[in-house]
Amino acid sequence: MPVNPDFAGRTFPPSEPYEVSRVKIAEFAQAIGDLSPLCRDRAAAQAAGYPDVIAPPTFAIVITMASSGHAIADDELGLDYSMVVHGEQRFEHARPLHAGDVVVAQTTITDITPRRTMTMLTTRTEITTTGGEHVCTALSTLVERGA
Amino acid sequence: MVKYADVETGTELEPKRYQVTRLDLVKYAGASGDFNPIHTNERIARSVGLPDVIAHGMFTMAEAGRFASEWAGDPGAVVEFGVRFSSPVVVPDDDQGATIVIGGTVEEKLDGNKVVLALVARSNDTKVLTRARAVVVLP
Numbered sequence: 001m002p003v004n005p006d007f008a009g010r011t012f013p014p015s016e017p018y019e020v021s022r023v024k025i026a027e028f029a030q031a032i033g034d035l036s037p038l039c040r041d042r043a044a045a046q047a048a049g050y051p052d053v054i055a056p057p058t059f060a061i062v063i064t065m066a067s068s069g070h071a072i073a074d075d076e077l078g079l080d081y082s083m084v085v086h087g088e089q090r091f092e093h094a095r096p097l098h099a100g101d102v103v104v105a106q107t108t109i110t111d112i113t114p115r116r117t118m119t120m121l122t123t124r125t126e127i128t129t130t131g132g133e134h135v136c137t138a139l140s141t142l143v144e145r146g147a
Numbered sequence: 148m149v150k151y152a153d154v155e156t157g158t159e160l161e162p163k164r165y166q167v168t169r170l171d172l173v174k175y176a177g178a179s180g181d182f183n184p185i186h187t188n189e190r191i192a193r194s195v196g197l198p199d200v201i202a203h204g205m206f207t208m209a210e211a212g213r214f215a216s217e218w219a220g221d222p223g224a225v226v227e228f229g230v231r232f233s234s235p236v237v238v239p240d241d242d243q244g245a246t247i248v249i250g251g252t253v254e255e256k257l258d259g260n261k262v263v264l265a266l267v268a269r270s271n272d273t274k275v276l277t278r279a280r281a282v283v284v285l286p
Binding site for chain 2: 024027028029030031032033034036038039048050054055056057058061062065066082083085086087088089090091092093095096139
């Protein structure tokens with residue numbers, strides 16, 4: 001089933017609030033081998049001017065995927081996830097995410113373009129605190145390979 | 148820590164090597180919540196036409212992010228970061244795993260103490276990230 005082009009431009013409802021925790025930041029930093037004390041030690045992060053430990057720059061994908069994953073799993077979109085590869089990714093941070101942030105993510109499918117046997121699908125996910133402060137914009141390009 | 152005033156356009160940053168084993172991919176799957184089995188299960192990876200298990204693209208991007216943030220001395224310094232995943236990092240089932248070599252060049256100095264790093268990541272002599280740019284704020 002081809003990808004439904006009518007989904008281009010559709011904005012999905014915001015996610016449930018996600019609370020950024022010190023434990024999750026430390027786990028993510030460990031998994032990518034980032035040994036910075038700013039991701040682990042609250043006192044070190046505060047000495048560097050942050051309210052609490054900060055997340056590495058790609059941590060926002062954890063929150064982004066939970067939101068965009070919900071959007072692209074919509075049955076009526078018709079995307080075959082087993083054939084999807086990640087084409088491009090971009091983050092624009094207003095500030096780093098830090099422990100204690102409570103954020104919501106809202107995803108828009110910005111474009112759907114068939115290209116030969118493939119389909120390119122781009123999403124834009126806005127990550128905002130529950131208080132309305134914009135923290136990060138995540139832009140993703142997914143490629144559905146032809147069968 | 149690198150200072151904005153000391154940075155010159157065109158400066159090349161010394162490349163670093165990052166090892167990635169199957170166990171690293173299991174850890175990254177758990178930490179990120181991306182449980183696509185092509186990153187942990189060889190049978191499933193091959194069944195969809197891949198040569199073997201491949202690393203999460205986001206794992207490779209995270210290593211490039213580390214390269215930029217370790218240079219700056221602060222993971223919060225990377226304010227903009229974009230990459231294109233040009234080729235997968237194939238991770239064999241042995242103790243060595245795969246090697247990702249990441250290097251970079253100071254491409255431009257911007258206002259507001261920002262510099263643009265052009266990054267290159269290779270594995271097995273193949274470019275695995277292209278159009279990789281990180282905008283980093285320096286003191």
